[in-house]
Amino acid sequence: MSPTISSSLCTVAALSGRPGRRAGQPGGNKRAVAQPLAAAAVTEAPPAVIAPPPRPVIGAPRRRGGRGVDGGPDELVAWKSIRQERWEGALEVEGKLPTWLDGTYLRNGPGLWDLGDYGFRHLFDGYATLVRVSFRDGRAVGAHRQIESEAYKAARRHGKVCYREFSEVPKPDSFKSFVGQLASLFSGNSLTDNSNTGVVRLGDGRVLCLTETVKGSIVVDPDTLDTVSKFEYEDKLGGLIHSAHPIVTDTEFWTLIPDLIRPGYVVARMDAGSNERQFVGRVDCRGGPAPGWVHSFPVTENYVVVPEMPLRYCAANLLRAEPTPLYKFQWHLESGSYMHVMCKASGKIVASVEVPPFVTFHFINAYEEKDEEGRVTAIIADCCEHNADTSILDNLRLHNLRAFTGEDVLTDARVGRFRIPLDGSPFGELEAALDPEEHGRGMDMCSINPAHLGKEYRYAYACGARRPCNFPNTLTKIDLVEKTAKNWHEEGAVPSEPYFVARPGAVEEDDGVAISMVSAKDGSGYALVLDAKSFKEIARAKFPYGLPYGLHCCWVPRDK
Ligand SMILES: CC1=C(/C=C/C(C)=C\C=C\C(C)=C\C=C\C=C(C)\C=C\C=O)C(C)(C)CCC1
Numbered sequence: 001m002s003p004t005i006s007s008s009l010c011t012v013a014a015l016s017g018r019p020g021r022r023a024g025q026p027g028g029n030k031r032a033v034a035q036p037l038a039a040a041a042v043t044e045a046p047p048a049v050i051a052p053p054p055r056p057v058i059g060a061p062r063r064r065g066g067r068g069v070d071g072g073p074d075e076l077v078a079w080k081s082i083r084q085e086r087w088e089g090a091l092e093v094e095g096k097l098p099t100w101l102d103g104t105y106l107r108n109g110p111g112l113w114d115l116g117d118y119g120f121r122h123l124f125d126g127y128a129t130l131v132r133v134s135f136r137d138g139r140a141v142g143a144h145r146q147i148e149s150e151a152y153k154a155a156r157r158h159g160k161v162c163y164r165e166f167s168e169v170p171k172p173d174s175f176k177s178f179v180g181q182l183a184s185l186f187s188g189n190s191l192t193d194n195s196n197t198g199v200v201r202l203g204d205g206r207v208l209c210l211t212e213t214v215k216g217s218i219v220v221d222p223d224t225l226d227t228v229s230k231f232e233y234e235d236k237l238g239g240l241i242h243s244a245h246p247i248v249t250d251t252e253f254w255t256l257i258p259d260l261i262r263p264g265y266v267v268a269r270m271d272a273g274s275n276e277r278q279f280v281g282r283v284d285c286r287g288g289p290a291p292g293w294v295h296s297f298p299v300t301e302n303y304v305v306v307p308e309m310p311l312r313y314c315a316a317n318l319l320r321a322e323p324t325p326l327y328k329f330q331w332h333l334e335s336g337s338y339m340h341v342m343c344k345a346s347g348k349i350v351a352s353v354e355v356p357p358f359v360t361f362h363f364i365n366a367y368e369e370k371d372e373e374g375r376v377t378a379i380i381a382d383c384c385e386h387n388a389d390t391s392i393l394d395n396l397r398l399h400n401l402r403a404f405t406g407e408d409v410l411t412d413a414r415v416g417r418f419r420i421p422l423d424g425s426p427f428g429e430l431e432a433a434l435d436p437e438e439h440g441r442g443m444d445m446c447s448i449n450p451a452h453l454g455k456e457y458r459y460a461y462a463c464g465a466r467r468p469c470n471f472p473n474t475l476t477k478i479d480l481v482e483k484t485a486k487n488w489h490e491e492g493a494v495p496s497e498p499y500f501v502a503r504p505g506a507v508e509e510d511d512g513v514a515i516s517m518v519s520a521k522d523g524s525g526y527a528l529v530l531d532a533k534s535f536k537e538i539a540r541a542k543f544p545y546g547l548p549y550g551l552h553c554c555w556v557p558r559d560k
């Protein structure tokens with residue numbers, strides 16, 4: 001039974017911490033609160049708040065060169081574009097939400113992959129869809145909204161891709177526009193600001209959505225999901241691209257800025273409340289024609305770890321009109337793989353070791369290994385490692401995600417544990433931290449208890465696999481001491497990153513919950529809440545419509 005507008009409006013107002021106004025009443029809170037659609041409305045042709053691009057006709061051949069038909073009638077909702085620009089309403093809760101869970105869960109991700117009947121090629125091309133679930137007193141209010149980047153607004157205005165996305169690039173419709181695009185390439189103006197990847201809460205409370213371009217840092221309002229402004233960096237460090245996963249604490253922000261001209265990385269930090277990145281140090285690449293892709297990186301209490309992967313940026317591919325098999329990158333196995341360690345305080349490089357080849361998007365955590373006298377002997381850095389197999393990027397093409405034939409095609413992944421000695425040895429180690437079969441040889445989209453960031457830790461939460469599959473289809477809790485895993489699975493469901501939220505006042509590392517947005521096989525969508533100790537479901541807050549897959553999350557506690 002879907003809530004009526006007035007009841008959901010009251011619930012919405014109470015839960016989202018905003019003074020509500022009853023439907024039709026003038027005034028109300030300072031921000032224009034969109035008329036929350038009655039839940040049922042979403043399943044019909046709703047009065048659009050802002051009309052989204054028309055949905056593709058299921059089964060209609062995509063305009064792009066007879067690529068065959070995606071989106072058959074049984075296509076998983078995870079790989080279907082979000083149906084409308086925005087929605088907000090009370091969620092039906094099954095089970096019992098912990099009453100200490102009091103705040104807002106946000107998940108960012110590429111949720112719109114179509115413009116008219118044109119379907120995008122790759123998961124990462126999608127325009128950013130921000131999903132919110134506000135929890136209070138055992139109840140939940142949900143919402144989603146498109147992030148209004150320049151790239152997204154231009155696409156809606158012109159009905160075509162106008163900025164260079166991960167694989168989709170503008171098709172020049174005249175020689176003049178081709179020349180214009182060339183000119184804008186070198187300035188980076190044609191690169192996208194579609195901040196569809198991460199969402200972080202800065203130490204001063206601002207909430208930032210991110211992608212891998214510096215210009216794609218966008219401030220949003222965590223309550224209304226309004227696009228507030230570009231996050232303008234007020235420094236001279238420049239940079240076209242940066243790590244999509246800055247390290248954010250209550251007091252500071254660390255990031256890596258790859259240097260594509262003189263291959264290397266700038267390590268920068270920013271105080272909470274500031275927009276000015278400060279230069280800390282620089283790492284020169286040891287191999288290859290370009291820096292390795294740094295989607296994320298780890299830190300310890302005293303060090304920044306700079307990974308140099310053989311999957312390296314390719315400036316030529318950034319400029320190309322058509323994607324290559326590795327998109328903006330090239331695989332340079334012969335160039336070697338390295339891990340560099342920089343001292344946070346001095347900016348000095350204290351270790352630079354060669355390691356076995358690796359492919360990772362996501363580092364899990366890192367910490368300082370110490371001897372009996374408390375001296376730091378090595379850095380341990382854990383990541384979701386794809387066995388140095390770049391075909392994971394191909395797994396993530398939308399056609400492959402939508403066309404699961406039952407064959408087990410998901411490439412294997414593991415918790416890759418680096419050991420980087422600080423005694424001057426030229427080599428580091430890379431081993432699986434536990435038997436990958438424990439988590440079905442799937443491993444990505446990870447989180448930890450943030451109190452253990454950069455410190456020795458025992459538990460990691462991630463997406464694993466129950467095979468055969470073509471995408472990580474389980475949630476897994478990894479115990480790095482016992483070297484075992486607990487797994488959650490629902491037939492045909494596609495769960496996104498399990499995000500750990502600690503119970504206020506908790507002492508034990510796994511005292512809290514893990515929250516994941518699940519795109520279910522029957523086309524529904526819900527926020528799943530698992531007890532982080534038992535890794536058993538304690539509740540689910542159900543959206544009245546299906547949700548596309550999403551990437552990364554953050555938690556905004558109510559009292560902050
Ligand atoms: C990479 C560059 C760009 C775009 C990057 C974007 C839009 C997103 C990257 C997201 C990643 C790496 C997500 C990884 C997810 C991994 C999963 C789900 C693994 C599952 C397998 O087990 C720009 C913005 C186009 C600029 C150039 C570089």
Ligand SMILES: [Fe+2]
Nearest residue numbers: 244295361552
């Ligand atoms: Fe990521």
